[in-house]
Amino acid sequence: MVAKKERTGKGKKESFMQGVIVLMFSQVLIKLLGLIYRLYLTNKEGFGDRGNAIYGAGYQIYALLLSISSIGVPNAVAKLVAERLSLGDSRGAHRIFKIAFATFGVIGICGTLILLFGAKSIANMTGMPDAEMTLVALSPSIFFVSVMSVIRGFFNGRSKIKVTANSQTLEQVFKTVFTIVIVEIIAVTSGFNTKLMAAGANLATTLAVVGSFLYLLSYYKVNKNDKLEVSENINRDFTRKNSIMKKSVLQIVKSILLVSIPISISSILVSINKNIDSFSVVNLLKDIVGEKEATIQYGILNKIETLTSLPLSFNVAFATALVPAITAARTKGEMKQGIKRISFSLLTTIVIVLPCVVGMIIFADPILKLVAPNAPDGAWVFQVCVVATIFTAMEQTINGALQGLGKVTVPAVALSVGVLTKMILNLILIPNTHLLGGAAGAAFATDICHIIAFSIVFTVLRRTVDLKMSFSKMIIKPILAVTMMGIVSYGAYIGLNGIIAPKMATIISIFVAVIVYVLSVLVLKVFNEEDIFMLPYGQKIYAILVKIGIYKQK
Numbered sequence: 001m002v003a004k005k006e007r008t009g010k011g012k013k014e015s016f017m018q019g020v021i022v023l024m025f026s027q028v029l030i031k032l033l034g035l036i037y038r039l040y041l042t043n044k045e046g047f048g049d050r051g052n053a054i055y056g057a058g059y060q061i062y063a064l065l066l067s068i069s070s071i072g073v074p075n076a077v078a079k080l081v082a083e084r085l086s087l088g089d090s091r092g093a094h095r096i097f098k099i100a101f102a103t104f105g106v107i108g109i110c111g112t113l114i115l116l117f118g119a120k121s122i123a124n125m126t127g128m129p130d131a132e133m134t135l136v137a138l139s140p141s142i143f144f145v146s147v148m149s150v151i152r153g154f155f156n157g158r159s160k161i162k163v164t165a166n167s168q169t170l171e172q173v174f175k176t177v178f179t180i181v182i183v184e185i186i187a188v189t190s191g192f193n194t195k196l197m198a199a200g201a202n203l204a205t206t207l208a209v210v211g212s213f214l215y216l217l218s219y220y221k222v223n224k225n226d227k228l229e230v231s232e233n234i235n236r237d238f239t240r241k242n243s244i245m246k247k248s249v250l251q252i253v254k255s256i257l258l259v260s261i262p263i264s265i266s267s268i269l270v271s272i273n274k275n276i277d278s279f280s281v282v283n284l285l286k287d288i289v290g291e292k293e294a295t296i297q298y299g300i301l302n303k304i305e306t307l308t309s310l311p312l313s314f315n316v317a318f319a320t321a322l323v324p325a326i327t328a329a330r331t332k333g334e335m336k337q338g339i340k341r342i343s344f345s346l347l348t349t350i351v352i353v354l355p356c357v358v359g360m361i362i363f364a365d366p367i368l369k370l371v372a373p374n375a376p377d378g379a380w381v382f383q384v385c386v387v388a389t390i391f392t393a394m395e396q397t398i399n400g401a402l403q404g405l406g407k408v409t410v411p412a413v414a415l416s417v418g419v420l421t422k423m424i425l426n427l428i429l430i431p432n433t434h435l436l437g438g439a440a441g442a443a444f445a446t447d448i449c450h451i452i453a454f455s456i457v458f459t460v461l462r463r464t465v466d467l468k469m470s471f472s473k474m475i476i477k478p479i480l481a482v483t484m485m486g487i488v489s490y491g492a493y494i495g496l497n498g499i500i501a502p503k504m505a506t507i508i509s510i511f512v513a514v515i516v517y518v519l520s521v522l523v524l525k526v527f528n529e530e531d532i533f534m535l536p537y538g539q540k541i542y543a544i545l546v547k548i549g550i551y552k553q554k
Contacts, residue, residue, distance in 0.1 A: 020317045020345075021535075026165035027313035030172040035371070037179040038306045041201055043374040044183065046192030049299030050292075054198040056302035057123070057131040057278045059138070059205075073104055073146070074153035074164070075323045075403055076260030081157025082324035086331040094224070097154040099252045100260075101147060108146025115139040127282040128295070133199035141209045148209070151216045155223075157324050163219060164320065171212035178204035263403055265412040273419050273449060276426055277301055277442045284430040285438060297439040300378040301385070304443075307367065308386045311356035315393040318345040319400035326404025335465070342401045343467050344534050346394065350478050351526060353393040355517045358482045359510065360386040362490050366506040378439070385443035391450040398457045405464055414456035418449035473526065481520035489513035522550050 041047050041055065077100050084093035115122070119135035148167070155163040182200040190196045281301065285294035322345060329338030360367065364386075365379035399411040422445040429441025436444050461467070493509035500508075521527070522545070529551065532542045545551045 020161070020321045022162045023165045023317035023320055024314050026169045027316050029169055031310045031313040033172045033176045035306060035310065037176045037201075038303070039371050040180055041183065041197075042303055042372050044187065044197070046187060046194050047183075047197055048194075049296045049303065049375050049377075051194045051198050051299075052302045053282070053295045053299035054128060054130045054195060055134060055201055056298070056305075057128045057134070059134070059202060073100070073149040073260055073264065074156055075320070075400070076256065076263050076408075077150055077153025078156035078320075078324045079259055079327045079403060080256065081154055082159075082327045083331050085158065086328045093154075093157065096252060096256065097150065099249055100153070100256050101150045103253055103256060104146045104150050105143070108143035111142035111146065112139050115142060125279065127279070127286070130195045130198070133195060134202040137199050137203040138206060141206045144209045144213045148213050148216050151220050154220075156320060159324060161317075161321055163216070167212045167216050167219075170215050171208045174208035174211045175204055178207050259408055262408040262412050266399060266415055269412065269415040269419050273415075273422060273446065274305075276419070276423055277446075280426045280430060281439060281442055284427070285433075288431060288433060289438075296377075299375075300381055301439045301442060303372060303375065304378055304382045304385050307360065307371070307382065308389050311353045311389050312393055312396070314352045315349055315396050318349060319396040322397070322400035323404045326401055330405060338404075339465050339467060340530075340534070342461075342465065343469060344531055345397050345401070346467070346469070347474060347527070347531065349393050349397045350390075350474060351481075351521060353390050354478050355482050355485055355513070357386050357390045358486055359489070359513050360389075362486055363493070363506060363510065366493070366502065366509075370503050370506050381439045381443050384436070384440050385446065388443075388447045388450045391447075391454040395450060395454045395457055398454070398461050401461060402457060402464070407460065407464065410460050411453075411457055414453040414460075415449075417456065418451075418453035421452055422446060422449040473528075477524045477526045478521075481517055481524055481526065484520045485513050485517040488516045525551070 038052075042049070042052060044051070077097065080096050080100075081093045084090070084096060115135055116139040119132045119139070120129075122135060123129050123132040152164040152167065155161075179201050182204050183197050186193070186196050186200040277298065281298040282291070282294045285297055288294075289297075322341065325341055326338045329335055329341075361383050364382040365376075368376045368379055368382060395411075395414075402408070402410050425445035425448060426442055429436055429445060430438060432441065489509045489512045492512045493505055496505035496508060499505075529542060532538050532545070535541060542551065
């Protein structure tokens with residue numbers, strides 16, 4: 001038996017896959033809710049692609065400062081807490097949390113003040129001065145997200161991924177509701193002023209973040225002293241000699257920053273990658289096609305990013321859960337199980353994300369007409385942009401494994417090379433308004449960026465651990481499955497398009513794609529018995545598959 005069922009509940013650890021699945025469903029819901037309010041904004045009178053550009057310019061600057069103060073923090077805190085708990089040092093784990101909370105609280109306040117008082121200058125640098133109000137509206141969020149990230153990291157390190165999932169879901173529910181309510185009020189009172197509506201949409205983000213923070217704070221107060229099961233195979237003498245309680249506050253701050261800074265740099269580079277477009281697309285195009293058209297081009301990129309990020313919602317779960325899981329396995333000397341989790345995570349990433357990418361390429365134009373009927377332009381940009389998704393997903397999963405293995409600087413170095421390449425390609429491609437120019441040029445540059453970053457981190461991972469990955473299982477079988485999916489679903493779309501409404505034909509064809517792909521994965525036996533047993537209720541699932549004749553009883 002590969003994976004034993006672990007109890008959950010107060011004071012009990014979630015199993016690796018239970019945490020992954022809870023966070024995965026949470027991320028799917030978050031992305032769907034995000035898609036709802038983004039499509040609402042895109043199709044709202046007075047908003048459209050220009051509103052997306054103003055909203056996106058403000059949000060990407062906010063995301064950059066947010067990365068500095070928080071994005072890498074949950075993984076860093078989770079890694080350090082998991083390491084302490086693996087040694088039975090629960091008091092040390094809690095001390096790390098308290099010091100991290102204070103440290104990143106100060107950093108968060110600094111980020112808030114920078115964004116608040118520098119909003120005008122930053123907006124002018126983007127070439128979109130209308131984004132100033134969106135930055136002001138977002139500025140308080142940086143402090144709250146900074147301290148929230150520490151709480152999330154603390155519970156992730158204790159294998160309570162559900163806390164992060166619940167808080168993120170709650171935040172997105174608030175954000176969706178507040179966005180629609182606030183934008184509707186502003187639209188009516190301002191006569192559909194695009195700049196004010198974009199600022200109102202970002203104000204909704206701040207209010208949602210505050211709501212999520214209050215939930216996390218209350219959860220922490222109730223559950224901070226939960227007792228955890230401690231392994232009997234712990235060297236008590238080693239733990240006592242290396243207890244974090246013996247270290248000074250400055251030593252602990254240093255250890256936290258040594259882990260969090262490299263992890264945060266990777267997240268900062270992701271934001272820089274997106275900000276390259278916010279700074280370059282409009283500025284490089286406005287003298288060629290005019291400022292209005294240049295702004296619309298950037299708005300198309302921002303709209304498409306919402307769609308291409310949907311498959312990544314599944315992947316975040318693996319990237320988040322792998323860090324404490326691999327850290328604990330490494331600390332306890334149980335890397336055989338850790339390597340199995342890495343291999344399974346990589347396979348599952350491919351199986352989930354690859355069909356999404358292929359489906360979006362095939363149905364790019366119908367999808368845009370379905371979800372953004374008032375602003376359906378950009379199918380070619382969509383097809384180019386979505387290629388990066390498969391490499392980004394693999395890169396994120398590998399980064400989680402590498403961070404758990406202690407190689408926290410590798411993802412930052414890899415993405416640095418990719419981002420530098422993107423900057424150069426943007427300068428070359430965007431002004432060239434032919435096939436791969438404008439927004440399509442920026443999208444192609446993003447593809448190259450993530451292909452390079454993936455190649456580097458994958459090479460390092462292969463040299464660090466023996467994954468024993470089968471080429472047939474990882475590559476050939478998934479490609480055969482998506483090929484069958486693409487042929488059957490596109491054939492269904494062509495056949496239905498002249499009979500029923502195009503939007504309904506698109507929806508039905510996507511359902512056909514899902515069914516054909518799932519059946520293909522099962523028939524090709526992409527997952528073996530050992531993989532299935534890693535799932536919660538894996539034995540029952542395997543028994544069902546044996547009963548219906550897909551797998552044979554062993």
